[in-house]
Amino acid sequence: MYAIIAGGGKVGSVVARDLIAANYEVVVLEENRRKAQELIDELGGVVIPHDASEGRWLLEAGITRADLLIAVTGDDEDNLIISQLGRALSHDRVRTIARINNPKNSETFRLLGIESIVNATDLVMSTIERDVSVTPVIHLMRLGTAGLELVEMAVAAGSAADGATLGDLRLRERGGAVSLILRDNRPTFPSYDTVLRSGDLVVAIIQTEREQELRVLFSEAPVERPATSPA
Amino acid sequence: MYVIVIGCGRAGSEVASRLSAEGHAVVVIDREKLAFERLAKDFKGTTVVGQAIDSHTLESAGIAKANAVIATTYGDNSNLTAVQIARAVYNVPRAIARVKDPIRARVFRELGVETLCSTAIMAEAILGALSRPTQA
Numbered sequence: 262m263y264a265i266i267a268g269g270g271k272v273g274s275v276v277a278r279d280l281i282a283a284n285y286e287v288v289v290l291e292e293n294r295r296k297a298q299e300l301i302d303e304l305g306g307v308v309i310p311h312d313a314s315e316g317r318w319l320l321e322a323g324i325t326r327a328d329l330l331i332a333v334t335g336d337d338e339d340n341l342i343i344s345q346l347g348r349a350l351s352h353d354r355v356r357t358i359a360r361i362n363n364p365k366n367s368e369t370f371r372l373l374g375i376e377s378i379v380n381a382t383d384l385v386m387s388t389i390e391r392d393v394s395v396t397p398v399i400h401l402m403r404l405g406t407a408g409l410e411l412v413e414m415a416v417a418a419g420s421a422a423d424g425a426t427l428g429d430l431r432l433r434e435r436g437g438a439v440s441l442i443l444r445d446n447r448p449t450f451p452s453y454d455t456v457l458r459s460g461d462l463v464v465a466i467i468q469t470e471r472e473q474e475l476r477v478l479f480s481e482a483p484v485e486r487p488a489t490s491p492a
Numbered sequence: 493m494y495v496i497v498i499g500c501g502r503a504g505s506e507v508a509s510r511l512s513a514e515g516h517a518v519v520v521i522d523r524e525k526l527a528f529e530r531l532a533k534d535f536k537g538t539t540v541v542g543q544a545i546d547s548h549t550l551e552s553a554g555i556a557k558a559n560a561v562i563a564t565t566y567g568d569n570s571n572l573t574a575v576q577i578a579r580a581v582y583n584v585p586r587a588i589a590r591v592k593d594p595i596r597a598r599v600f601r602e603l604g605v606e607t608l609c610s611t612a613i614m615a616e617a618i619l620g621a622l623s624r625p626t627q628a
Contacts, residue, residue: 314569316595338545338573342596345572349599365547369573372580 265290265327265355267313267343268334269300272360276331277304285329288322314343316350324350333360333379341366344375378403398476401464408469417481418459428453430478436468437475496521496558498544498574499565503590503610505530507562512537519553544574550582560586568593572600572607579605 262285266273269291280287281304289304290313291297297310311318313332324330330347332340344357358377361367367380399413416422422430427439442449443462449455457463467475493516497508500522508520509532518537521544522528528539542549544565555561561578563571568591575587588606591597597609 314596315593316599320595336569338567338569342569342572345603346596346599349603350595366545369545369547369577369581373576 262286262328263323263326264288264329264331265313265319265322265324265347267319267330267332267340267347268360269293269296269308270333270335272333273331274300274303276333277307281307290318290322314339314346316346319343319347319350324355325352327351327355330355330357332357335362337361337363337366337370341370341373341375345373398472398479403469404466409466410469410472411464411466412472414463414465414475414479416457416459416461416463416479420459420480421478422457422463423459424456426454426456427451430457432465432475435474436471437465438467439463439465493517493559494554494557495519496550496553496555496561496578498522498561498563498571499590500524500527500530500539501564501566502530504562504564505532507564508537509535519558521549521553544570545577547577547581550574550577555582555584558582558584560584560588562588562590564590568596572596572605575605 264280264285264287266277266287266289269277269289273289273291277287277289287307289300289308290311291300291308292310292312294310297308300308309318309322313319313334324347330344332343334340340359340361344359347355347357356377357375358379359370359375361370361378361380364380367378370378400410401413402411404411432439439451441464442451442455443464495511495516496519497504498521500508500520504520508518512518512535513532519540520528520531520537521540521542523541523543525541540549540553542552544563555578561575561584563574565571571589571591575589578584578587588608591600591607591609592611594609594612597607597612601607
């Protein structure tokens with residue numbers, strides 16, 4: 262696999278190191294000469310000291326044969342344009358991943374056709390959610406442009422979900438699909454009549470717009486009980 | 493015409509001043525307030541301080557009713573992003589980006605974004621001038 266990384270800052274250099282360790286062929290584009298030199302000293306001759314959004318350097322980096330283009334500069338618009346440029350120059354062959362710093366831009370990026378977006382703010386939020394666990398819904402991954410998310414929901418003691426079956430909760434009707442339940446760190450593949458209990462971690466695909474509805478079911482003090490309340 | 497000019501550098505201020513002199517309604521956006529000093533003395537349009545791709549800035553410049561957006565900042569990527577937002581989000585009928593990198597200009601033109609490549613235009617002007625006898 263061949264990956265081009267646009268931006269050799271903190272994020273780019275870590276990604277480069279990890280991908281090299283995973284036996285990827287890697288080239289980093291970093292226009293800041295000093296940063297580029299530091300990367301060359303560390304990683305060897307896989308660094309091109311130029312602006313990745315300039316077409317000729319992307320071509321020189323081999324965009325036409327790359328499998329992956331990872332745009333992780335500090336500027337959202339640079340990452341957008343690098344992704345679009347890379348896609349076009351590779352005739353839509355390369356898979357692109359773009360970093361976003363300002364969450365306000367993620368909707369725009371999606372609208373302009375950038376499929377895979379890593380939003381630093383979202384990542385920080387999901388870490389906080391996991392560590393602090395104030396909210397029972399942890400965002401694992403956003404799925405494409407369909408408005409779907411992969412989430413992990415913890416069943417709180419005394420919540421509507423505690424003691425209820427997946428059928429009782431009518432998750433399907435609420436736009437959710439449960440793929441896995443982690444109970445005592447062991448995976449269970451659930452059916453409609455699997456009974457949930459507090460402490461279970463439910464891994465599910467949900468519709469982003471209905472997250473609040475599901476959050477209520479798994480929360481400690483539900484604001485409202487579901488229509489079919491658990492027996 | 494209601495025109496939004498993004499970037500009040502040499503090119504942007506020139507375009508904005510001339511459009512204003514021709515009687516068009518012009519709004520100029522720049523992130524530096526001082527940049528507006530470049531506008532002509534008799535400039536009748538309005539100015540907005542803000543970032544080129546920020547929706548709040550674009551909306552306070554009245555992008556919803558703009559007939560055209562011209563992006564002339566020093567950053568090719570900001571210009572290309574701004575005009576794509578203008579077209580895709582706000583349905584502005586005409587949006588033109590100044591782009592210095594010839595490859596980026598060509599690629600985005602092929603993707604349906606209207607671009608003017610200042611490097612290519614200048615190079616052609618120079619080669620054209622050289623091919624003709626001295627005019628000065």
